[in-house]
Every structure is written in structure tokens, then in C-alpha cells.
Amino acid sequence: MKFQLSMTTFPTFRAAALFTLHLCTIGRITSSRGVASAIAEFDLPFPLADLCRRTAQATHLWPSEKIEVARELASHFRDGLDAGNPADQLAQGFGTVRIVARLIRRAKKRARPFAWRAAIRTVQACALFLGAILALYGVLAVRFWSGSPTITRSFIREHNALADAIPKSDRAWPIYRQAVLARVATPFDLISAESTWPNIEPDDPHWPVAVEFIQRSQPSLSLVHQASRLPALGNRWTTSSDIEIDRHIVGLRGGRAEDLVATEDNPDAPLIGILLPHLGLFRNFARELSFDMRVAEHEGDRARVLRDAETLRGMAAHCRQEPTLVSGLVAFAILHLEIEQVGRLLARNPEFFSADDLGALSRAHADWGGPEGLRLSFASESDNFEDLLQRCYSDNGRGDGRLTPEGLEFLQSLTGGSAAPAWLQSSVRGNGYLSLVGPAIMQTIASRREQREKYSDLIALAEKDLQLPAWTRRKNGVAARAIEEIYSNRATRMKFFPVGTMFPAILRIGDKGDAIGASRDALLIAIACEAHRRQTGEYPTSLSALRLPVTATGALDPWDGAPLRMLLRDGRPLVYSVGPDETDNQGAASAARDNSALAPGSKAPGGGQDWILWPPAK
Amino acid sequence: MRIESDLMRGAGPTAVLKLLDHRHMYGYELVDALAARTDGVLAMGQSTLYPLLYNLEAKGFIEGAWEKAESGRERKYYRLTATGRKRLADETAQWQRLAGAMKEIGVLPLLAGVMA
Numbered sequence: 001m002k003f004q005l006s007m008t009t010f011p012t013f014r015a016a017a018l019f020t021l022h023l024c025t026i027g028r029i030t031s032s033r034g035v036a037s038a039i040a041e042f043d044l045p046f047p048l049a050d051l052c053r054r055t056a057q058a059t060h061l062w063p064s065e066k067i068e069v070a071r072e073l074a075s076h077f078r079d080g081l082d083a084g085n086p087a088d089q090l091a092q093g094f095g096t097v098r099i100v101a102r103l104i105r106r107a108k109k110r111a112r113p114f115a116w117r118a119a120i121r122t123v124q125a126c127a128l129f130l131g132a133i134l135a136l137y138g139v140l141a142v143r144f145w146s147g148s149p150t151i152t153r154s155f156i157r158e159h160n161a162l163a164d165a166i167p168k169s170d171r172a173w174p175i176y177r178q179a180v181l182a183r184v185a186t187p188f189d190l191i192s193a194e195s196t197w198p199n200i201e202p203d204d205p206h207w208p209v210a211v212e213f214i215q216r217s218q219p220s221l222s223l224v225h226q227a228s229r230l231p232a233l234g235n236r237w238t239t240s241s242d243i244e245i246d247r248h249i250v251g252l253r254g255g256r257a258e259d260l261v262a263t264e265d266n267p268d269a270p271l272i273g274i275l276l277p278h279l280g281l282f283r284n285f286a287r288e289l290s291f292d293m294r295v296a297e298h299e300g301d302r303a304r305v306l307r308d309a310e311t312l313r314g315m316a317a318h319c320r321q322e323p324t325l326v327s328g329l330v331a332f333a334i335l336h337l338e339i340e341q342v343g344r345l346l347a348r349n350p351e352f353f354s355a356d357d358l359g360a361l362s363r364a365h366a367d368w369g370g371p372e373g374l375r376l377s378f379a380s381e382s383d384n385f386e387d388l389l390q391r392c393y394s395d396n397g398r399g400d401g402r403l404t405p406e407g408l409e410f411l412q413s414l415t416g417g418s419a420a421p422a423w424l425q426s427s428v429r430g431n432g433y434l435s436l437v438g439p440a441i442m443q444t445i446a447s448r449r450e451q452r453e454k455y456s457d458l459i460a461l462a463e464k465d466l467q468l469p470a471w472t473r474r475k476n477g478v479a480a481r482a483i484e485e486i487y488s489n490r491a492t493r494m495k496f497f498p499v500g501t502m503f504p505a506i507l508r509i510g511d512k513g514d515a516i517g518a519s520r521d522a523l524l525i526a527i528a529c530e531a532h533r534r535q536t537g538e539y540p541t542s543l544s545a546l547r548l549p550v551t552a553t554g555a556l557d558p559w560d561g562a563p564l565r566m567l568l569r570d571g572r573p574l575v576y577s578v579g580p581d582e583t584d585n586q587g588a589a590s591a592a593r594d595n596s597a598l599a600p601g602s603k604a605p606g607g608g609q610d611w612i613l614w615p616p617a618k
Numbered sequence: 619m620r621i622e623s624d625l626m627r628g629a630g631p632t633a634v635l636k637l638l639d640h641r642h643m644y645g646y647e648l649v650d651a652l653a654a655r656t657d658g659v660l661a662m663g664q665s666t667l668y669p670l671l672y673n674l675e676a677k678g679f680i681e682g683a684w685e686k687a688e689s690g691r692e693r694k695y696y697r698l699t700a701t702g703r704k705r706l707a708d709e710t711a712q713w714q715r716l717a718g719a720m721k722e723i724g725v726l727p728l729l730a731g732v733m734a
Contacts, residue, residue, distance in 0.1 A: 042691075071694075072668065075644070075694065076646050076664055093663050099665065100669075103666075103669035104669050107668075107669040107670075107671075107673045107676060108672050110672070
């Protein structure tokens with residue numbers, strides 16, 4: 001019924017079908033008639049005529065060839081009969097029709113045109129090739145679909161075991177958490193586009209609202225002060241958010257907190273899936289503390305300023321403890337905010353701090369971060385990669401394995417943007433597609449061992465690069481070039497796609513450390529200058545007159561390795577780096593200078609300008 | 619004595635080429651001549667002859683054409699081509715060398731005796 005409908009519905013299809021049927025039928029009928037006609041010419045008795053007909057038809061040759069064969073066989077029998085041989089004897093001596101037909105067919109086909117034979121050979125070669133490909137694909141498909149990852153380590157559980165081992169009295173996170181639950185809503189005026197929060201000055205129209213907000217925030221900030229002085233952050237990693245905190249924050253924003261539903265934590269989930277909600281919360285606290293320092297300065301409350309600064313450094317140190325690069329970067333951001341605030345205050349109000357305050361600030365900044373200083377480690381990133389491998393690859397027990405269907409889906413889930421290879425981009429995603437190409441991808445992508453070795457090699461290079469002085473690393477660092485090599489070639493980019501995806505932007509991490517180190521050293525110089533002025537009655541004219549605390553960065557310019565520059569301008573010290581052009585422009589800066597624009601990692605040419613480190617821009 | 623098919627496969631085409639070297643012949647005539655002139659040793663039926671002829675034709679050693687016989691009936695006659703003639707010369711030389719070798723080791727006289 002369906003067929004009839006389609007035949008009548010689509011006239012073109014119907015015509016084509018009928019034409020094909022016509023060709024097939026007419027061809028066979030024509031061939032059959034031609035053979036019969038050719039045999040009839042020789043007036044053979046039925047058994048011989050039938051033998052000729054059946055043999056000719058059994059050859060399955062072209063119609064003209066069949067007629068030729070039939071005619072020649074019939075002619076042969078006619079000659080035999082004419083020579084006096086009985087028909088049944090001739091028929092008996094003929095042999096088996098099927099075998100004769102096959103031999104004739106084989107011989108006749110050899111006589112066909114070269115183009116026809118070439119076409120047949122080509123089709124046969126293609127079929128053979130396709131068959132080989134299909135066979136290979138079949139083998140790969142079995143290998144691919146029979147593989148499954150084996151999760152042997154839970155990095156989340158391992159981290160939480162370490163967190164649980166910290167004495168409860170030393171853990172800061174529970175108090176930070178209380179501080180979050182004690183937070184009050186940030187006024188809309190402060191988070192609107194017009195606001196410069198938290199860099200609001202007393203002459204700013206938002207100042208009264210901000211002051212009122214920061215006064216209401218004191219109970220929360222008091223808890224932050226308390227937490228920041230404890231030795232360990234001590235937070236557990238989870239894959240579910242803290243429902244109590246979420247409800248409190250949503251409630252502060254006027255949302256329906258009761259609509260939020262708690263999700264279940266999965267400590268065996270991928271390491272990459274952990275939530276680090278405290279990082280965002282820390283940044284909020286850091287902004288509030290930063291403004292609190294301004295209010296305290298305005299009110300002449302030195303102790304409050306120092307307490308806020310210490311709290312910021314403590315929060316930064318807590319972030320620094322956490323073994324993830326992103327936590328380290330947040331630590332740098334909070335520390336940078338504190339350095340800016342202290343430096344700004346010192347520039348604007350040199351008499352604000354006592355001599356003891358200056359000494360304490362100098363020591364605190366020089367010692368921040370302990371022996372590791374401002375250098376981040378890649379150890380946690382290696383854990384992340386190892387976790388990725390165990391979730392993507394099978395494990396043969398000897399450190400190697402192949403990509404699995406689950407692994408391919410996991411890799412796909414990591415690729416949100418166009419940076420991923422075409423085979424994983426959203427336009428071609430879908431389970432059907434992955435099922436089809438999975439075996440081929442498994443064969444193309446590097447094995448578990450190769451991925452690990454490549455990653456380890458790159459991490460070793462990156463760690464080595466990080467040991468280089470900043471000004472040398474940019475020129476002689478090899479890790480970035482090794483990564484670029486992977487990305488410069490489509491084949492290697494695909495082969496080591498997991499490495500490329502998971503490998504941190506190493507140069508940027510080094511640059512961040514360089515930038516914060518230079519800012520810290522500049523603040524130490526500014527503090528030393530102020531101490532010098534109080535002792536001698538005037539600012540020093542050069543760094544050699546100062547006694548600076550020892551730091552890992554050694555107060556050296558990250559752009560050229562020479563000591564940071566200092567000169568007196570308008571009777572006040574100016575501390576600067578030569579910037580990207582590596583030329584001492586005597587502290588020249590554009591009117592709208594932005595300190596970060598010429599920091600290490602910046603792509604600004606910085607021609608004719610220096611990177612001004614102190615005093616900070618207003 | 620019946621000749622092994624392997625031997626026949628090598629000897630048949632040479633025998634047919636040799637018969638056609640003298641004059642053009644049709645299928646039945648070739649069967650008849652092979653049987654008569656080799657005392658049945660190289661006798662072959664239609665099932666062997668025609669595939670053999672078509673193979674030789676495909677290789678360009680012989681060519682066939684329908685011609686009217688004296689009886690007025692058409693027959694397909696085969697004749698040797700220039701390529702076929704060269705091929706026959708090559709194969710003849712090879713058979714002579716083979717026969718010489720067989721003679722040297724005492725095979726040929728015995729075989730010739732049986733055939734006789």
C-alpha cells in the first residue's frame with residue numbers, strides 16, 4: 001500500500017522504476033530470443049539445441065556474446081551431425097553445462113574491451129580496499145567498545161583525608177563559613193555599573209552607602225579576621241554546593257532560597273569537577289576589607305588598617321595552601337589588593353604608620369608565602385591529569401591503556417569551545433557520531449602511557465622554566481615552545497588533545513608571580529624610603545642607601561634583571577620597572593597609566609613608558 | 619593413455635596454434651584434426667576447445683570470422699595472427715628444448731614408444 005502510494009505520488013520515481021524494469025526484462029528477452037534464433041539456424045535436434053541454449057544462458061555473458069557462443073556451439077554440433085555422429089554421442093561428449101559455461105565465460109571476458117576490464121578491476125580494488133577498511137574498523141571497534149576505565153584513585157578523598165587530619169581548632173574554613181552566613185546584602189548602588197567599588201573615596205557620592213554597608217558588615221568581617229589568623233584553611237573538597245550558604249546568598253539577593261535543593265556529594269567524581277566556592281567568597285571579603293581599610297584610614301584608625309591588611313594576607317595565605325593553581329592565582333589577586341591598599345595609603349599619607357608599623361609591614365610582606373614565596377607548583381595539576389587519564393583510558397596494569405568510550409565522552413564534556421579539535425566540537429557531537437568515530441579516534445590519539453610521558457615532560461620543562469629568573473624565562477623558556485609545537489601541528493594537536501586541554505598556561509602563571517613579586521618589592525622599597533626619611537629627614541636618592549629585607553625576587557626588575565629603578569620626582573620617591581621595552585625611560589608614564597598594562601605577561605609594547613610600581617595609580 | 623590435464627593445458631594451445639599455422643580452420647575441424655593427427659592423445663571436446671580458442675583470441679594470437687562454407691552454411695573460422703605466429707615460434711623452441719631435456723634423461727623415448 002505504501003509502495004503504491006509512493007509510486008503514484010512521485011511520477012518521476014515511477015517512471016525511473018518502470019524504465020529500469022523495462023531494460024532488465026527487455027534485455028533478458030532480447031538475449032533469450034537471440035540465442036534461440038541463432039541455434040534455430042542450424043536445425044539441431046532438441047537435446048543438442050537445448051544444450052547450446054542452456055550453455056549460452058549459463059555463461060551470463062552480454063547478450064551479443066551469448067548469441068555468438070550459442071551460434072558457434074550449434075555450428076559445431078551441426079558439423080558433428082553432418083560428419084555422421086549420433087546426437088546422443090555428441091551430447092554425452094559435451095561435458096557439464098555449468099563447467100563449460102564457466103570456462104567459456106572466463107575466456108570470453110578476457111576478450112572484452114580494456115576500459116571495461118579496467119573499470120571492473122577498479123571496482124574490485126575499491127571493494128577490496130573497503131573490505132579491508134571495514135575489517136580493520138571491526139577490529140578497532142571491538143577493541144574500543146571492549147575497553148573501560150578503572151578508577152583506582154579518588155583524589156578528592158585523598159585531599160579530604162588530609163583536611164580531616166588537621167586539628168579542628170586549626171581549621172579556618174568553618175569560621176569563614178560562619179562569616180559567609182553572617183554577610184549582609186551588598187547595596188545595589190555599590191555593584192551597579194557606575195560604582196567603582198571598592199575603590200570609593202570620601203568625595204564619591206557612593207561613599208555614605210558604602211560606609212553604612214561596611215559598618216553592617218563588621219560582624220561578618222570580624223569572623224573573617226578570626227579565621228584568617230588560623231594556621232590552616234582545612235576545607236573539604238566537594239562536588240555539591242553548600243546548600244546553607246547558597247540559600248543565604250540567594251536570600252541576600254532577594255531570591256527564593258527555599259527553592260534551592262541540596263545535591264548529593266560524590267567524592268569519587270572527577271577531580272576537575274570539584275567546586276571551590278570559597279574562592280569567590282574570599283574575593284568578596286577581600287573587596288570589603290579593602291574598603292574597610294579606606295574607611296579606617298579616613299577615620300585615622302591605624303590599628304584597623306593594619307588588622308585588615310593582616311587579614312587580607314592571611315586569606316591569601318589560606319588560598320595559597322590549597323593545591324590548585326586557580327587557588328594560587330586567587331591568593332595572588334588578594335595579596336595584590338592588599339599591597340595596593342597599603343602602598344596607596346603610604347603614598348597618600350606617609351605619616352600614617354608608625355615606625356614599628358612600617359617594620360612589621362616590611363617583614364610581613366617579605367616573609368609572605370614562606371620558603372616557596374611567590375612561586376606556584378604544578379603538583380596539583382599533575383594530579384588533575386592523572387585523574388583524567390584514569391577516567392578516559394583503560395588500564396593494562398603496566399601503566400598503559402587505550403581510550404575508552406566513557407573516556408571519549410568525558411573528553412567531549414571538557415570541550416566547551418572552539419579550541420577543541422573538530423572531531424569534538426559541538427557541530428559534530430552526538431552519541432551516534434562518537435560511536436562511529438570512536439574506534440578511529442582511539443587509534444589516532446596517544447595511549448595512556450604516551451599522554452602521561454608527554455605531560456610529565458612538559459611539566460618538568462615548565463617547573464624548570466619557573467626556576468629561571470623572570471627576564472631569562474621569557475627568552476629562554478622551553479615549555480611554552482614545546483606546547484606551541486603540539487598546537488602547531490594538527491596531528492599532534494589531536495594526538496595529545498588531553499595534554500593540550502589540561503596543561504596550564506605556564507607562562508601566564510610565571511608572569512603572575514613576577515608581577516606580584518615586583519609589586520611587593522616596590523612596596524618594600526617605598527616602606528624603606530619612608531623609614532629612611534624619618535631617620536635622615538629626606539628621601540634617599542638611590543636604592544643603595546636603603547636596607548631592604550631579603551626576598552626571593554631580590555628587588556630585581558622582572559623585565560631586565562637589573563635592580564628595580566628608583567628616582568625622586570617632586571621630592572618623592574618613584575619606584576618603577578623598565579617595562580616591556582626594557583628601556584629606562586626615567587619613570588615616564590602615560591597620563592592614564594594602568595600599572596597592570598605593562599606588567600609581565602602584558603602584550604602591550606610599552607614603548608617610551610616605564611611600569612610604575614609605586615606610588616600606585618590613583 | 620589419457621594425458622594429465624596439466625600437460626594438456628600446456629600442449630593444447632601450442633597444438634591448436636600449430637594446426638592453424640597451415641590454414642584457417644573451424645572448431646569441429648580442429649577437434650577432428652587434433653584427434654586424428656595425434657592418435658587421440660591431444661583429443662579435446664567442445665568444453666576444452668572453445669574456452670581455449672576464446673583465450674587465444676583474447677590474447678590476440680588467433681582471430682575468428684564467420685564465413686560461408688561450400689554448403690552455404692556459415693562457420694566461424696580461426697586463423698593465426700602475426701602475434702600468434704611469433705608465439706608459436708617461441709613455444710616451438712621451448713618444446714624442442716623440453717623434448718631435448720626429456721630425451722637426455724630418458725623420458726622421451728619411453729613416452730614416444732608408448733605413443734607409437
